Structures are given as structure tokens and as C-alpha cells.
Amino acid sequence: MTDTFFSIWRVNVRSQTFVREPAPASWERLGGRALLARILVDEVPPTCDALGPHNKLIFAPGLLVGHMLSSCDRISIGGKSPMTGGAKESNAGGRTGLQLARLGVRALILEDQPQTDDWWVLHLSAQGARFDPADGLAGLGVYAAAPILTERYGQDAAIALIGPGGEMLMHAAGIQNLDKDGAPSRIAARGGMGAVMATKRLKAIVIDGGSGDKPPIADQKAFNAARKAYNKALLGHPQTTVYREYGTAAVARMCQAFGVLPTRNFSAGEFEGLEGLSAETLRQYLTTRKGCDPSHACMAGCAIQSSNIYVTADGQTTVSPVEYETIGLMGSNLGIADLDAVARMNAVVNDLGLDTIEVGAALGVAADAGLMAFGDGARGLELVEEIRAGTALGRVLGNGAAVTGQVFGVKRVPAVKGQAMSAYDPRALKGTGVTYATSPQGADHTCGLTIRAKIDHLGTEGQVALSRGLQFRTAGFDSLGACMFASFGFNADPAVVPALLKARYGWDADEGFVDWIGRESVRLERQFNRLAGLTPADDRLPEWMTREPLPPTHAVFDVPDADLDAIFDF
């Protein structure tokens, strides 16, 4: 059965023209990350300049998006990455996926570059696409820009926008998306898609989903039944409660126990100041301080609600969410044991539309270069304000850890394919090290985090197979539009995803669908990367991690290169 509701929306930002067209047959059963990968392979010259006119910026809601199914309305945003030089998919919650789906957008493809330097707002509705001048928006942080945009376009629109970091073409620039409450806090953070959006000269994309329709459901009764089974499994999973109460910060203590908590620019795996950053401390603040919310949903209908709204003790700074990755990279990685200090940096970096992982890692490298003392949160805040000011130092930091390391001559740079590692030191979590090394996306925990697997994380045995399986599975969820944590629900009963797809589209998908579509994503991304010039030499952790032991385990990364190279012998 062909789905006639969805189509491909193609917008040329140079001619400001727009066409809606049916998806080619080979794209039809793909969505989200898998569809992005397919479009990259089919349409983007792999060797093109990622910030040039031949790159495309693509928004693709996952296959389950559009129905407020818990944790399943995510948007995949991608193109060729200026940071890794390869395929990039970066996904986010918030409203963008849901409202694009309501307009029937399977993929929005932004092409070419304007010849002038004006900034534009792209407005999408059931009537089509329109370009409005981005009057008064250039240079604004997303916290200032978003209210102006919602004032102009209504409180209910979805908005994807860039901050000053994107405007300055920083490689750490992501694309912020409004959350369900209208805060511009759900960032497709990684790999520089904000810089790509800036080369299209779009400050924001406004999506009037209300002018569209709910996507049709082939068999509503069957859909409801499958949804019910999914919700039940999700709500019954103990981890759902942990994440609702403690958020992603719950993992910090586990990281400390395994000795993988990034500490002082990845020079140690445990941090004496953990208590100041722990999930328990976070929850105490969130449940007692005015204006906080300990269990906030980023997408309408989400049952997990792992997000939060954090307010500093002085009431001056509100940021949403404070997440583990930021706590790890801007807390322990900078030797800072104070959540308020982390939250202040977090808020600035969010406002600039930058990736907190990348900027946190860059700050760690900068601290190694003597630009800040480890533990000095006030100096950390000054440094992120340098980024806003666009000083030479700020521009270096905003381009990420690898560039910061090169410019300041720092040896200890935690990056793969030019992209900074998430908050898990791979020397003592070797499966995740395999993921960092071999994921076509560059170092990224969302491509296959192994920390919950029953395995000796210090051993090399079985890590490649573990990582491969998780890389496929997470790419599969990314293709459905499902949050990583939706796995708590889906993994309980492998019949649920096929049942949802059958009910929604009438497709006869089998229980291997998630793994199949995930594998297809990785295969296509690697195909793109190979033609873009990436080789096995890029599928490596930084050399110093194979040599420098990580306290307290004193582990080095020692999964053999040959095993890394064999991981995707498709």
C-alpha cells in the first residue's frame, strides 16, 4: 500500500522556489535517519564542500512520527557534516517532527545557497513554502529570537532555528527546536548542522502544523492496541521511573563506578566532586527550587519525561534541560562540582545554538592549554561568553575540541572524525569505544552506548559484536523517530513495532524491521563516507587513548584495529 499522505518537500533557497513531489519508490519505506542516509547517497556529491551550495540540509521525521506516540515524534536533521566530513544525522525532540508530519512532510530538502547575505525565515504550511525576511533576528540568541518568532507566527507553530553560533558557521552549531511548551531547547546538536543551515541563510524554519492534518492510520483499532501494549511496557520498565525522577543524570553514578566519568579533560575516569553533580543533588534542587520541574516532557505525550527545567539558586538562570552529557562534559570534565556553574554555561551554550558536548570538550582541551583552571566555573562562563562575542578565542572554542586542540597545541583531544566524545571515557567502556571509533557519525554515544550491557567493559572480548548490534538498533530507533529511551517499551515485545507499522501504513514488517532499517542506515552512511574520503584510518580512537592509562582502572583502549575494521563486513 502506498502512502499518499506523505511527500517530499524540496525548497531551493537560492531561487526561493518550492516543489512537493512523491517519494521515489526506494525511499518509501524509509524515514528519519535511514531516509536521510538514502537521500545523501542519492543526491549529495560526497566530496562537496559541506558549507557550499552542493550540500543539502534535510529534515526527516521518523516513520512513527505524527501520532503523539510516547517518545516517538523525533525529527532527524542531517546533511554532509562540516565537522566529520561525512554523513550526519542529528535528532531532536520537541515539536518539529510532529508538525512536519502533520503537513505530510516525509523529508524537507533544502538546496543551494542564496547569492546575498540576507537572513530569511522559511515558513511551511499546508499552503506550501514562503520566505519571509528575518527582520531583527540576525545575531540574536535563540532565547531572544524564539519569542519574536512565536509572536509573529503564533504560539502553536513548531520552530527550528539557529543561534549566533550557527550564524558564525561554527562547526559545533546545532539546530534548536521548540519543545512542547515553546522553549527553544531541543537541539539537534551534533556535527554542525546549524552551520549548514546558516549557509542556506535561514535563521529559522517555522512549521504551521495546525494547517495540516493528522496523518492517516490504516487500522485505528489495531494501532490503539499496539500503542497500549507499548505504553504498558514502557511505563512498567523500572528505568522509565528512574529517568522520570532523576533524568539522564542518573547515569553519572554508574559512570563513576565504572571509572568512565570524563574528568579534567579525559585525564581520569572518576571525579572526587561527583556528589555536587549527582542525580540526587540535581533532584533535590529540582524539587525544592522555585520554577524548577524535575520531570518535564520535551514532546507532547511523552510518558518518560526525562527532561527537566532547572533554575540556579540565585534564580537568575533558567535552563532546560540539564542532562547527563552536559554534566559530564561541563562538570567533571572541567573539574567543576557545582550544578549551578554547569547550568550557567549550559544556558549560554544553548542560547548560542551550540552543542554542549562539543563545547564542553573544547573547554576541557582549553583548560589543558591553560586557558582556564580546572574547577573554575566563573572562567568557564567567561569562555562561553567569548564565543558569543565572536572573539578569535571564542570562534576557536565554537568550532569544537579538535580545532581547539590544534590551535593550542594540546595533545589530549577526545575526538573521532573531528567530533568530540560524549561523557563516557572509552578506555574503560570499550564497547562504546568501538562505537565512537566506527560509527559513521563520529564519536557519539547515541549511536550505540554499551554501558548497560552485561559485559566486562574493561575487556576487549565481544565488544565489537555488542557495538555493532547497538549501532544498528539505535539507528533503527532513529529511523522510527523514537527516543533512545523508547527502547524500554519496544524491547519488551518485538511484535509491537511491526504491529504499529502494519496498523499505521498497512506494511507487513517483521520483527527484524528495526534492526534492518538501522543496518540500512549505517550501510548507506558508510557508503557516503567512503566516497567522501573517509577510510579505516578514520575509524580509530585518538592515538593517545591507546597509550595513556585512565585512572582509576588504568585501562587503555586496546580493541585491535583489525577487529574495528571488520565490524561492518556487510
Next chain:
Amino acid sequence: MTDTFFSIWRVNVRSQTFVREPAPASWERLGGRALLARILVDEVPPTCDALGPHNKLIFAPGLLVGHMLSSCDRISIGGKSPMTGGAKESNAGGRTGLQLARLGVRALILEDQPQTDDWWVLHLSAQGARFDPADGLAGLGVYAAAPILTERYGQDAAIALIGPGGEMLMHAAGIQNLDKDGAPSRIAARGGMGAVMATKRLKAIVIDGGSGDKPPIADQKAFNAARKAYNKALLGHPQTTVYREYGTAAVARMCQAFGVLPTRNFSAGEFEGLEGLSAETLRQYLTTRKGCDPSHACMAGCAIQSSNIYVTADGQTTVSPVEYETIGLMGSNLGIADLDAVARMNAVVNDLGLDTIEVGAALGVAADAGLMAFGDGARGLELVEEIRAGTALGRVLGNGAAVTGQVFGVKRVPAVKGQAMSAYDPRALKGTGVTYATSPQGADHTCGLTIRAKIDHLGTEGQVALSRGLQFRTAGFDSLGACMFASFGFNADPAVVPALLKARYGWDADEGFVDWIGRESVRLERQFNRLAGLTPADDRLPEWMTREPLPPTHAVFDVPDADLDAIFDF
């Protein structure tokens, strides 16, 4: 016949140990660039961190070095390049090659890294190798450091040293060498070998050639005859006279005529201010100002003497040499029509031990980013002083054009494999564009400059074959230790090089030897690069040069990719 005079000197900078060993059979007939390439393939892990302990820094005099044969005592310095990520050979005149040859060094291989941050001087003599603390030398520019070193080690020693740029691990850092008069002005500039030397914690290498012997000559009479024929051809070549009188600056007018003179960050190919920079203006200054020398030899015995000693009108700045590449990159490329302004920047960049091509290109990119106005020499001088100060801006510039472009979000970056182009815009000189794109060294005119070829430089026809031939030939000269301009002498009679090799070593080399050894160099370098992760995607000019027409010819670079990829179908 085996040459027992020469051996391999291997120094471990961590253990401060030293061994002399015979060259393996497969290295025996190689020298200079070809030997470097062979050692890289045999000994350096291609994927290693170029600034880590597994990289090696190698000094290899060419095969004809040691006899004060005119223009044939050059030293090849190389290793894995932190800038290109591939094989690097960077060569220089001065004393270093000659005195290493007198110690019987076919190759000096520096291995590993010390565990502490002290700086050392490596002293080489017939007695072997010794490490002396580099007391009082850290942080000094080469103009200050060289006199201290000659005071300590004698006026006659050869010295290879790094400046503050190398100490700061800047990717544009080269290795300066004393010229015949003791000035630290002959730089092995390109590709960051100064940063590699800094990771070995060597501020300087002092070579006491006087403690050694002249290399033996198998047949002195035959050698003298061949030398005589070579000298006669060299001196009889009209270009020798042009270079002696006008230096390399003579090519500026030719570049203007072809429309390839880099102007305002490669946005045009002709410069209205050429007269202020021309060879005639330069010669007028050099022949009338006190302290200048219009025809200076960088190596003892050189008959060409294309170098010069330049003093600014105010008598405040002396720099040697002012060469065409610097005039192009720091003059017209910055919109500066004043040789004194160029000379002032040149002097600072020399003192820092940096590559003037790379820094000039970085300044052009910085000007495009608004950091200086084109034509503002005083601001240019401030910017190079920022490098000395080690500010964030200075460190960006000292890392070269590609990093500067990334940090400041500039689209027009003239670089290949991360290395800046020399002073010839390849859009209107397409054979040189082929060289820039496909040379394993990155963009570099010394790897095959096509400007003197009888060809339509704007057409694509024949450019690949032209470039290939010149790439082999120049790599051949680099392996002999011969200056590019020695070709004026050698090309007249193809029997001369074989005669010299026969007389010197007793080898039966044929007339194809230069091309053979050059081809072997390129083949080995490409083998190393492929394993290091470079692919055809790296053998491309920057995309914008295929799109943005170059005034006044309005040419774009349009040699087909498939032709580039087929250039070295060995």
C-alpha cells in the same frame, strides 16, 4: 659498489641514545626526498599522530650533496605532516645538507618523544651524537637564538633550529637552517616539520661537519669533468642570469601577464600595485640601499645566487631572502604594493620559524574575514606579531590558512590537503592546479610548477601529463639535493647526472635516473598517504575554485576529476 662512507644515524630523543648503522640494501641508491619516502613507508605507522611519539623526523641530504656542486647541497627534511596528514618532504639550502654529508649521514632519523618538557640541543659530530640542555633558548626567535648557538658551538657549524612557532606546535612551523654566512634564513618551510621537531623537544640541531671528512669520490677526474659541463650549462642558461640579477621575483610580472598573481585572497589574478612589488623595483632597492645584496648565494659554491639580502628604507629591518612566493602571498595577496611592508612581515615570520606562504595565505583569509583591510601593511605586521605573542588569534594564523578559514567562517580558502597554495592561482595555470591537487605533498609549486611550459595555461588539454612529468622531475631533483634552478644546468645535457653519479659512487645510472627516482618518491609518498587515509577526495582543488571565476581571465578550474584520479596510474 657499496658506499661505506655514508650511514644511517638513528637518535632516540627519549632515551637520548644513538646508533650508526649501514643503510639497508633497499635504501642504498636513494637520497633526499626519495630516501625520506622510503623510510616513511618502512618505519612510520601511516595512521600515527604526526605530533605523537610514533612519528619520526628525518633529515636526508640528497645524493649529490657534499661536494659544493653548485646548487646541489640541499637538505630534505620530512616525516608525517601534521598539516596534510600525509608524507612530507620539505627542503632547504644553507649548510645543513653539506655538513651532514661530511659526517657521512645519509639519513638522520629522530625517534620517539621525551617524557619531560625540557628543550635540548642535539649536537652531531664525527664523535657521534650528544644532547645539551638548550639553556636560555626556549621562546627565542631564530634571529636571537642563532647567534647564541654559534657562540656556543662555533661559527662554522651548521645549525637547524625552530622558532617560537614550532615551539607552539603550529602547523605552519618549519625548520630554519643557517645559510653560508650564518644567517638562520633557509627554511624547510612547508607542512609543519618545525612542530614535529618541537615534539622531539629539540630547539636546535648543531652539525659539526668540520669534524668529518669530505665524502669520497670514486673517480675525481670524471667528477671534475662532469661538474665542469654542468657549470658551463648552468652559467650559460639565460635564466641563471635573470635569477642572479632579479631573484625569484622575476616571475611576478609573468604571473601578472598570465592573470595568476594571487590578489586579495585569491579573488583576482592581477594586481594594480604590481610595480611596487616587481623584480625591477626590488633590484633598484637592493642595488642602492646600504646593506643590501642583490645576488646572494644561500649555499657555498652556488653559481645562481638567486637569493638576496634586503634592508628596508628606514634601515630598521634586514631580511634574507625576499622571494617571489612571499611577495605574492604577503604582497598582492594582501593587496599590499610596498616591498618594505612585505619585508617587515617576512622578517617576523622568518624569526618565528614559520612558512611565509602559509602565513601569507592565512592573512589573506583573515583579511576576507575582516581582521585586516587589504593593503594595510601595518595591520598585517600587527597580525604576525599576534603570532609571536601566542594569542588565540595568533595561534590560529600560525596554524595556517585552512584553520583560519574554518575558525572565521571564510569560504575562500586556497588550500589542498590542508596546505596553502603557493603564489600561482591555479584557475588560470591549470597544470599547476593539477600539481596542487594531486601532489602527495599538498599544494606546493616546488612539486611541479608549469608556468614555463609551452602550453595554453587556460586549457585543460595536456595539463595532467605536463604536471606528472614535472612532479617526477622535481622530486628527482629533490632526491639529488639539487635546487629547482639546477635544472637550468642539468636539463641541457641528460648525460651529466649519470656521469656525476658514476664518478661519485661508481653507479651505472642511466639518463632516466632523475625521472626514475622522482617517480619512486611520488609512488612511495602516495603509498604512505593511502595508508594514512588520504583518498582521491583529497586530490582536489577547493570546490569554490571550480565555481568562482578568476578575473581577468574569468577562468575556473575545470580539469576533470577523472583525469586527476588517473594521473598516477602506476
